[in-house]
Amino acid sequence: MNIFEMEKASEELEKKIKELKDFAKCQNIDLSSEIEILSKKLSDLQKEALINISAWDKVQIARKLERPTSLDLIDKIFDNFIEFHGDRLFKDDEAIVGGIALLDGKPVTVIGQQKGRNTQENIRRNFGMPNPEGYRKALRLMKQAEKFNRPIICFVDTPGAFCGIGSEERGQGEAIAKNLFEMSGIKTPIITLIIGEGGSGGALALAVADRVWMLEHSIYSILSPEGFASILWKDATRAKEAASYMKLTAQDHLEFGIIDKIIKEPIGGAHKDIEKTSESIKENLIKELETLKECEIETLLKNRYDKFRKIGKFIE
Numbered sequence: 001m002n003i004f005e006m007e008k009a010s011e012e013l014e015k016k017i018k019e020l021k022d023f024a025k026c027q028n029i030d031l032s033s034e035i036e037i038l039s040k041k042l043s044d045l046q047k048e049a050l051i052n053i054s055a056w057d058k059v060q061i062a063r064k065l066e067r068p069t070s071l072d073l074i075d076k077i078f079d080n081f082i083e084f085h086g087d088r089l090f091k092d093d094e095a096i097v098g099g100i101a102l103l104d105g106k107p108v109t110v111i112g113q114q115k116g117r118n119t120q121e122n123i124r125r126n127f128g129m130p131n132p133e134g135y136r137k138a139l140r141l142m143k144q145a146e147k148f149n150r151p152i153i154c155f156v157d158t159p160g161a162f163c164g165i166g167s168e169e170r171g172q173g174e175a176i177a178k179n180l181f182e183m184s185g186i187k188t189p190i191i192t193l194i195i196g197e198g199g200s201g202g203a204l205a206l207a208v209a210d211r212v213w214m215l216e217h218s219i220y221s222i223l224s225p226e227g228f229a230s231i232l233w234k235d236a237t238r239a240k241e242a243a244s245y246m247k248l249t250a251q252d253h254l255e256f257g258i259i260d261k262i263i264k265e266p267i268g269g270a271h272k273d274i275e276k277t278s279e280s281i282k283e284n285l286i287k288e289l290e291t292l293k294e295c296e297i298e299t300l301l302k303n304r305y306d307k308f309r310k311i312g313k314f315i316e
Contacts, residue, residue: 007268013042053217055243059225061217062196066271068278070097070112070155073195076278077285078103078110084141086133090170093134095126095158098141100150104286109145111138111206112155115196128197129162132175135205139179146188151289154192154206159224161202176205183208184308185301189292191285193263194218194250195270210292210304212258213284214250215277216265220258221248258311 017038024031061067074081078101085092098111113130116122138154145152161172183190183206192209198220214220221228225239228246253259263280266273292300 010042010045010268013038013045017042055219055246055249056225056240058217058249059219059239059243061269062219064269064271065117067196068270068274069117070114070157070195072274073155073278073281074101074110074112076274077282078108079105081110085137087136087140089136090133093126093131093137094124095128095130095162096134096138098138103153103282103289106289107148107150108289109141109150109152110155111141111152112195113158113202113206115157126162128158129160130158130202130205131162131164131167132170132172135161135175135179138206139175139182142183142186142190146186149188151189151191151292152186152209153285154190154209156192156194156198156203156206156220157196158199158202159197160199161205176201179205180208184305187297187301189289189295189300190304191288191292193281194220194259199224208304208308210300210307211260211288213261213263214253214259215263215270216250217269218250219248220250220253221246256311 017035020031020035020038023029024035068076074097081099081101083097083099087093095114096111097114098109101108101110113128113134114125115128116125122128142152144150161167161176163172190209191211192207192213194203194207194212194214196215196218197203198207198214198218200221200223203220223231225242225246225248226236229238229242230236232242247253247256250259250262254262261284263277263284266276270277295303
């Protein structure tokens with residue numbers, strides 16, 4: 001039974017439990033033993049799902065349409081969000097949203113990659129794949145945050161930067177590279193959270209941060225499993241197999257020291273309880289920003305530099 005079959009079975013059990021509770025209340029009868037049996041079965045099924053979840057299962061969860069987007073989380077976590085538009089060079093890229101908001105009453109800059117929930121919105125958001133103007137908008141907002149001493153919070157959720165002819169003509173590679181360079185020296189705390197897909201340089205362009213976190217069932221990789229399988233085996237249908245080799249899960253990245261923390265998700269995924277997921281993210285952000293604000297800027301920048309320099313193994 002794969003993760004989605006388990007999820008469907010769990011939903012059916014939850015529905016039966018609710019029906020029994022409603023019936024017992026309506027008829028004023030005791031069905032506690034029957035409800036307890038079904039509740040235990042549901043608990044066992046959910047535990048089994050957590051134990052048996054594969055890398056490919058996580059890829060599918062990270063891509064679910066129901067999964068909370070950047071704007072969903074911004075709405076739940078922050079107050080008084082004001083969105084800014086445009087890169088002051090070409091146009092506004094709606095695959096990246098950003099602006100200022102209040103977190104626990106304190107001003108912050110928030111930037112996130114934004115997917116759509118249906119075909120029309122995905123076309124508008126370019127399926128969460130930013131063009132160079134999106135990254136330039138993000139950098140403009142980061143520089144503004146630095147000027148006004150506001151912490152920066154980034155939400156990553158993209159299959160990768162858009163690779164169309166227009167985006168290449170307008171300097172996609174340069175825009176990403178400039179973000180990497182500039183973020184390494186931005187003189188204000190930066191926290192990045194990968195909330196869904198973290199694909200290639202398109203994700204990394206918002207992830208040169210003092211703290212890089214991942215939601216429990218998000219993924220972070222050099223390219224998609226389909227792309228990996230196409231290159232390695234010339235067969236995109238082997239994506240499931242590719243995912244098992246790519247070490248793209250949050251657990252893999254924590255073990256390798258690429259990320260600093262995993263934010264737990266409700267059983268079944270963040271989409272099962274967006275409120276709970278948002279509360280957990282908010283608590284962690286407030287606590288971590290208090291710690292980062294205590295650092296002298298020069299110490300903050302040195303720690304950020306050292307953090308990325310020590311990733312991987314070097315042979316001299």
